[in-house]
Amino acid sequence: MTSLPRPPLFRRLTASIDGYSMLLIATVVVATLLPCRGRVAEGFALLTQAAIALLFFLHGAKLSRAAIVAGLTAWRLHLVVFAATFLMFPLLGLGVEWSSSWFLSPALAQGLLFLTLLPSTVQSSIAFTAIARGNVPAAVCSASLSNIAGIFITPVLVALLMGVSASGGDSLAAIEEIALQLLLPFIVGHLARPLVGGFIERHKPLVSTVDRGSILLVVYTAFSAAVIEGLWHRVPAWQLVLVTIVCCLLLAVVLFATRTLARRLGFSRADEIAIVFCGSKKSLASGVPMAGVLFPAAQVGALILPLMIFHQLQLLACAVIARRYAEADLPADA
Known part of the structure; x- marks a missing residue:
């Protein structure tokens, strides 16, 4: 077996994983030492809402209609990814919450369940599929469909499986609020693609900075509220280690299940790659804003801790898996 040269995209992605991981950790440290309070916190809350709206506007503007049309023909693949994201993951999440409640705080156990109810990622799923030489249009x-569907499905799953929604309101109110904050900017961005699509393509680093910067802002605001409410007094370090172990096991099970399912159902290797990378991930970009809508501010910090850990683990694991797919001595359509 001959080793392929490391693709430039892979080098950039792995570097960004390390850098972004450090920025997330640094944001949590800053929020711990210098949490925003009072009117400053109110200002950050408004700024966070604006950043989230801009984030989903850009996601909508980046989505090509040609890619949608090209990918829609792979409906069997989409059904498998949809089932993995919104059926298999939540079922595993219920088991994980029940078993981890014996040794984790209720907030962390619920955070593990919450992450399993979220939609898939977009950018990293597509990037890893491309690196592994999979079916990129289908990915x-x-x-993208997973993210759009998650705006409606995740609040319903949270209401059904966690018994809470919209900071104590009903699930319909949660859907309405999330639709206003996330779906509306997404739709507006997609409709504005003919006007702003060229600018976005020419300024990808700027768009990436806005994308990641908005998430860092949301994380800072969420952890500030949680720290003020005594987060680190309730979550000792040994529990974070246990959460990391549980997330590793959860990710391993899902990666094995999606690959096995794709092969048992007779998908091509290119489709298998798309299923593995789209069906095994959970979106930090969608999960953090949704948590801010669905739960009280003081609870968000602890709830998103498992999601942040899982997010980094999935990127690191999928980077290795994508490289192995790319190096395999198999034809792309095997």
Whole structure:
């Protein structure tokens, strides 16, 4: 077996994983030492809402209609990814919450369940599928559809499986609020693609900075509220280690299940790659804003801790898996 040269995209992605991981950790440290309070916190809350709206506007503007049309033909693939994201993951999440409640705080156990109810990622799913030489148009369509569907499905799953929604309101109110904050900017961005699509393509680093910066802002605001409410007094370090172990096991099970399912159902290797990378991930970009809508501010910090850990683990694991797919001595359509 001959080793392929490391693709430039892979080098950039792995570097960004390390850098972004450090920025997330640094944001949590800053929020711990210098949490925002009072009017400053109110200002950050408004700024966070604006950043989230801009984030989903850009996601909508980046979504090509040609990619949607090209990917829609792979409907069997989308059904498998959809089932993995919104059926298999939540069922595993219920088991994980029940078993981890014996040794984790209720907030962390619920955070593990919450992460399993979220939609898939978009950018990293597509990037890893491309690196592994998979079905990129299908990955674009499947990951994007997962994110759009998650705006409606995740609040319902949270209401059904966690018994809470919209900071104590009903699930319909949660859907309405999330639709206003996330779906509306997404739709507006997609409709504005003919006007702003060229600018976005020419300024990808700027768009990436806005994308990641908005998440860091949301994380800072969430952890500030949680720290003020005594987060680190309730979550000792040994529990974070246990959460990391549980997330590793959860990710391993899902990666094995999606690959096995794709092969048992007779998908091509290119489709298998798309299923593995789209069906095994959970979106930090969608999960953090949704948590801010669905739960009280003081609870968000602890709830998103498992999601942040899982997010980094999935990127690191999928980077290795994508490289192995790319190096395999198999034809792309095997």
